[in-house]
Amino acid sequence: MSVDSIQEADQSAAAATELDADRLEAFAGQVASDIGTVFAGATVYIGHHAGLYAAMADGGALTAEELAERSGAHPRYVREWLGAQAAGGYIEYDRDRGAFWLPPEHAAVLADRTSPAYLAGASDGMAAIWAAAERVAADFTVGAGVPWDEHDARLFSGTEELFRPSYETFLTSEWIPSLEGVGEKLATGARVADVGCGHGVSTIVMASGFPSSSFHGYDGHDASIATARQRATDAGVSDRVRFEVALANELPGGDFDLVCFFDSLHDMGDPVGALVSAREALTSDGTVMLIEPFAGEGVEDNLTPVGRLYYSASTLVCTANGIAQGNRPVLGAQAGESALRDVLAQAGFTRVRRSAETPFNLVIEARP
Ligand SMILES: C[S@@+](CC[C@H](N)C(=O)[O-])C[C@H]1O[C@@H](n2cnc3c(N)ncnc32)[C@H](O)[C@@H]1O
Structure with a gap:
């Protein structure tokens, strides 16, 4: 290390000790609030699985004892849980009546599984992510x-449950x-593949909407x-749906x-290979539809709650x-349209366009 660079490092270390008190206070407040949100996530999980949100779905004002019943x-758990919900603004509280209620919105x-805005089921994903944190942290250096x-x-x-409401609403x-x-084509009778279908919610939504096609x-x-x-x-769609590993x-x-x-696609270790396989499985005038999480082009475009x-x-x-599948390379969930177009081009797709979008989804049409 040269004398100049040591002096430079010393100067920046000295500058680093001169903290902006307002900025420090604001950021500590943000992190404390975020920690509260993460803790409260477990109470959302409980509200969903213990049926507490469902018991409040009619919007009526209830005391803790009434909700417990x-x-x-x-009742003692319920009182504490209601405090957490009210503090987070999930549930309203009227001090005079000592009553809590869930506004219809x-x-x-939180309580209507048929609503396009339903998110309570996604709390299972929050739990699973935390269950993985220790293993992934260890894997950061491996x-x-x-x-x-x-x-x-x-x-x-x-x-x-995170994706189902969007598929049921928009697909x-x-x-x-x-x-x-x-x-x-689907209305008259087409053949459709759903790759990386998971529990098959998208496949079943399509099969319900297009009974003349096979999925x-x-x-x-x-x-x-x-x-x-x-x-x-x-x-009731197993006559036209097949699922295979x-x-x-x-x-x-x-x-x-x-x-x-x-x-x-963004989860796969070899997205180009997956798209080549899809292209080879298409008819000569077939189409690939990519549904990907909404994202802008660069990190700077994704510094939003959805990006987070x-x-x-x-x-x-x-x-x-x-990474486990070889990272050749994995796109990740905030790849953005240019990176998607790039892997599509590498896989031999020449006609590519964004055909639709929602605040959470990009829909890309691709043809060879
Ligand atoms: C984020 S989930 C999406 C599941 C489903 N499409 C949905 O929207 O609910 C990603 C899925 O891709 C599957 N997957 C990941 N890599 C895969 C691969 N190389 N080949 C086939 N499936 C894969 C996973 O097993 C998982 O079910």
Whole structure:
């Protein structure tokens, strides 16, 4: 190290000790608030699984004792839990009556599984992410990755519940109609592959909307495929839906009119290989539909609450899985449209466009 660079380091160390008190206070407050949010996440999980939000879904004002009686939960726990909910603004509190209630807009997010805004089911994903934190932290210096199937099983149900409301709301009404000629083909009878289908929620939504077509869901995770088969039976669509364990790079040939990747391409260790396999499985005028998390082009464009959610989940889950699969390279959940276009071009797709979007999703149409 030269004398000059030592002096420079000394100067910056001295400057670093001159802290801006206001900035320090504001940032410590932000981190304290974030820690509170993370702790409160566990109370959202409990509110969902112990049926407390469901017991408040009608919006009526309840004391802690009344909610305990209605939900069958221990009154002392309920009182403490209500305090946490009211402090976070999830539940309203009237001091004079000593009563708590869930406003209807909050009930849509926390208690109504049919609502497009429903998010309580995603609390399983929060739990699974924390369950992975120790292993992923250790892997930061090893770099072996963490395969999808080695996560806490709540990751699989949490992912299904995080994405299901969007698929049920937009998939057949907006995303498929945004693709050139695809809605018409599906209405008359087409073959569709859903790659990295997980619990199969997207496959089943499409099968319910297009009863004349056939749907093939593929995923590398055998337990997810078993659940997807059960979901298809429960939904009454197993006559036109098949689920099979298969890796994206090794899709069975299929003359598919449409090959979809729902929030899965960015998890894969070899996204170009997966897209080549998809292209080879298409008919000559077939289409690939990529659903990816909404993201801007660079880190600076993704410094938002949605970006924070996806970068965080991606660190522990998506990127960890892609590293385990060889990182050739894994895209991660905030890749952005240019990076998606780049892997599509490498895989031989020449006609690519953004066909739709929501605040959480990018929809990309790609044809060879
Ligand atoms: C974020 S989840 C999305 C699941 C589902 N598409 C959904 O939207 O609910 C990613 C899925 O991709 C699957 N996956 C990851 N890498 C894969 C690969 N190389 N081949 C096939 N499936 C893969 C995982 O097992 C997981 O089910």
